[in-house]
Amino acid sequence: MGERRGKYPTIKDVARLANTSTATVSYVLSGNTDRLISLELRDRVLDAAEELHYTKSAVASSLRVNRRGLVFLLIPQFSNIYFTRACESLEDVIIANDFLPMICDTREDPERERKLIENAVAQRADGIILGPTSSGWKNTAILRKLNIPYVVVGREISPDKDSQEDNEAYFVGDDSYQAGFLAGQCFARNGHRRIGVIEWNGTVSSAMDRSMGFYEGIRRQLRNGGSLEVESSDVLSTEEGYRLTRELLQRTRPTALFFGYHSYAQGGVRYLAEMGLSVPEDISVIMVGTPAWAQFSSPKYHTIYQSEDWVGSTAGRILMAQLQGEESPLLAKKRYICPCQLIEGNSVKDLTRL
Amino acid sequence: MGERRGKYPTIKDVARLANTSTATVSYVLSGNTDRLISLELRDRVLDAAEELHYTKSAVASSLRVNRRGLVFLLIPQFSNIYFTRACESLEDVIIANDFLPMICDTREDPERERKLIENAVAQRADGIILGPTSSGWKNTAILRKLNIPYVVVGREISPDKDSQEDNEAYFVGDDSYQAGFLAGQCFARNGHRRIGVIEWNGTVSSAMDRSMGFYEGIRRQLRNGGSLEVESSDVLSTEEGYRLTRELLQRTRPTALFFGYHSYAQGGVRYLAEMGLSVPEDISVIMVGTPAWAQFSSPKYHTIYQSEDWVGSTAGRILMAQLQGEESPLLAKKRYICPCQLIEGNSVKDLTRL
DNA sequence: TCAAGCAAGATAAACGTTTACATATTGGAT
DNA sequence: ATCCAATATGTAAACGTTTATCTTGCTTGA
Secondary structure, eight states, X not given: OOXXXXXXXXXXXXXXXXXXXXXXXXXXXXXXXXXXOOHHHHHHHHHHXXXXXXXOOHHHHHHHSSOOOEEEEEESOSSOHHHHHHHHHHHHXXXXXXXXXXXXXXXXXXXXXXXXXXXXXXXXXXXXXXXXXXXXXHHTHHHHHHTOOEEEESSOOOOOTTOOOXXXXXXXXXXXXXXXXXXXXXXXXXXXXXXXXXXXXXSSHHHHHHHHHHHHHHHHHHHTSOEEEEEEESOOSHHHHHHHHHHHHHHOOOSEEEESSHHHHHHXXXXXXXXXXXXXXXXXXXXXXXXXHHHHSSSOOEEEEOOHHHHHHHHHHHHHHHHHTSOOGGGGOSEEEXXXXXXXXXXXXXXXXO | OOOOSSOSOOHHHHHHHHTSOHHHHHHHHTTOTTSOOOHHHHHHHHHHHHHHTOOOOHHHHHHHSSOOOEEEEEESOSXXXXXXXXXXXXXXXXXXXXXXXXXXXXXXXXXXXXXHHHXXXXXXXXXXXXXXXXXXXXXTHHHHHHTOOEEEESSOOOOOTTOOOOOOOEEEEEOHHHHHHHHHHHHHHTTOOEEEEEEEOOSSHHXXXXXXXXXXXXXXXXXXXXXXXXXXXXXXXXXXXXXXXXXHHHHOOOSEEEESSHHHHHHHHHHHHHTTOOTTTTOEEEEESOOHHHHSXXXXXXXXXXXXXXHHHHHHHXXXXXXXXXXXXXXXXXEEEEOXXXXXXXXXOOOTXX
């Protein structure tokens, strides 16, 4: 019962109750050993603090010493396993280094991203991990200006042509080009030549690289005839995946479908089911990303696996190295790219044996 | 280049550059209209602030006025769609009310939960939303003690028998009993009498209520003969779902399986697939929770749908009502329970027509 | 002419910590 | 007796804001 509002007990209250000075209380409560304190007094202080349910105000404390103990993790969506998985290993290293990870989602919205970054600096975050939107470079300008440590994950950001900045950001991610390439190659190996591609035309690096890689992986195969039908959208979501797949299949009927993002695949696969098309008999499927549903379903899908934990822990370690301010070999390199891996399921039909 | 460490420009720097006092700068920058300021000076201040890339320190600011603008969202896991979905609508109402939502995950770990709650109060969070672990009641004691507004979602927490506290927490969640009941009833309607149950024996309310409901839903049916085999675990995870299902099926061979949690179902379904058991021909399945994979797979699974968005937005609105400190009809009630809904797929075989 | 009122701005106290510095009390050693 | 070192504690300044209070120079009405 009773009011909230300035109700927290302060160090002063503790001092009064323990009949001593605030300095002493501070020394006792922060375990600072620079000063000798009699056991008797120490106990009195601890008892008083306990009795009042005293909790140190991190805000007053970090105003004084220049350390917030906060790291912000800004990710584009919770429904994107790539980022939530990376988050988990990130949290582990951040916590292990005695920082508190705070997660916010930008919803793939540049404006929201801008506000969240601004918030992070207003909160005086010690560092920031960013899974960027398409405006990632612009929105991080303030971090570069104020020299706040940050690491970009998953999607690369880079200076606009007109910008004169060249202060490249730390980046940890997967080899998106290779991801596409592996998929294209797999279709090629299995003799597919009429292929549908569902891709995201977000202006982030990963999207474009995936397409490039895919085309390169399948190019040879198509030289002797074949077709590539593409359907794409600005929006990355399950629903949009459904719609794109429908559009594409109403136009043409390929033997194989490549989904550049598993969220698209999720919607697309639903459309296939509703149409009574079975995988891989009627149509083959590969997707980038390895969501649970794709592994535990029948058919089990071919997926391109990206090492989210590696990405997370590496990004975390780089940020920590920056914060510790030591010379770390980790900091010598700016771009960390992890190779992908084709995980075979049974969603690709072998056409070469017909 | 250059050092981090006290590098942020302060209001004092701005004042110096604009050749005025800190008071004026503060008034201008916070848009406080209590004071008249000449246009000329106002512009000088704004220019100076811009030039220095000044950002107000939320930590200094909220030390002074007693308002943090922070709401912590503590959820047990990112892989649990129930909570991530609730999070999204929570964020919306929190942001709409001009607070900044910070998300942390407790990993279903009571100790971690305790620390995170402590952190939240150390950060002087204005309010807390908690998807509790089994120690939820104990860990929130400090919030009650210090009178910090909080709302519990998804799983109910309640005083230990030995505790003398009776200050019931605000709770928003689904009717877990009904969730179980609907599932039991559905099996009963379809004539199943040899049934396997995979349940979580976490000591949170939802777990126990689900089982109770399920038994009640199926009870009648079993009166004329039948069997119920239960397999349960302390740990809630996909892997454990796999293991429990294996244990159960090695012991007995029911016609239907009830998964109390979709994470268990995910692992269980994989085991079924590996054993070559097909759903619903060989075995019927219902699960609580409606993950994407269960909807987009074939077969489409019977699921018990819980209204995560309703839970999220309601919990958010209750917390905001507390923070606004007004009399809100919302605050009159302590427990908000949303009914569940059986979403039919084709994972339950009708045995009555044989 | 002058007090009163007002516009436009400055000064300084306060928020809850941390910590440099000052003080007071001991017990030896000289 | 005197001085010093060691121990144990207190005082107060500082961190970056906000805001109550004070100052100054003008206007203006009687």
